[in-house]
Amino acid sequence: MDTGSLIISTVLLVIALLAVLSIVYYSWRNGISPLPASLLLRSKVAEEVLRLSKVQELDHPLFKLETDDPAQQYSIIQQHMEYQARQKTIVETGSGWGTLAIFLAKHIPNYHVIGIENSVVPFWISKWWAKFEKVPLTFIRGDMYQYPYEEANIIVCYLFPGAMKQLSTILRERAVAYTYIISVYFALPDWTPEKIVQCVDIHRTKIYIYKVGV
Known part of the structure; x- marks a missing residue:
């Protein structure tokens, strides 16, 4: 040589x-190694995101014309139009290798996907992979416990019990009303799920759906 x-x-x-x-x-x-999400889990999460996006539009107070005042009706309709025009956001806490975030960005293009990851190697691999796949999304290298979740429409968590415990309080403080939280495998302590989806994989994985209180 x-x-x-x-x-x-x-x-x-x-x-x-x-x-x-x-x-x-x-x-x-x-407290955990970065794990890629299986195709089944990615598909199920994407399915729930699509369902919840429709629920949010119907459930959001801007979509309820409960007044006979023409001026108020006009104002609400204007807010509807602005709401529809705004880019909707999905935030994945601890995005790891980017498998789930990239899948969501591919299959739900009307949402802007943001993945937060603090581990250097998975973060850069995620960015390179997204660039190679030409998928428009954002990866942020940072602390998911410090992230401002106020702008998120849907928050996705594929973490572990310790992280879910910390996020439980954080999301109560920062996530705004009508935001949905999707948690894979582990529940949010002290939260009551609106729905639980059980996958047909070998682990019988559960996906918990939470709605931030009004």
Whole structure:
């Protein structure tokens, strides 16, 4: 092996080692390793998002004309139009390798998908993969516990019990009324699900649907 090949091999080995160490460190820090979502789970979550997007439009107070005053009716209709024109947002907390966020962005193009991930390697792989697939979405490298959820229409969680416990209080404080929360595998402590979907996979995975109180 010549000197050039040896240098390249050494550099690649060091990069691979640093990547592994980074994943191990953030897995220890976060309490869980980043796991890709199966195709079945991705499909079920997307199905629920599509259903909830229709429910939100009908359930939102802007869509209820409960007045006979023409001026108020006109104002409400104007708000309807503005609401419809705004970009709707899905936020995935702890997006990992990006499998779920990218799938949602592909299949629900009328929503802007934002994935939050603090682990360096999965974050960059997600960004590169989304760019390769030419999928328009946003990945943010940051702390999901510090994120402002006020602008989210739907929040998706594919996490672990410890994270769900922390998010339970955070989402009560930051998520606005009529926002829906979709949690895969683990329930939100002290929240009552509006619906529970059970998948037909080997784990009989449950998907919990919550609605932020009015």
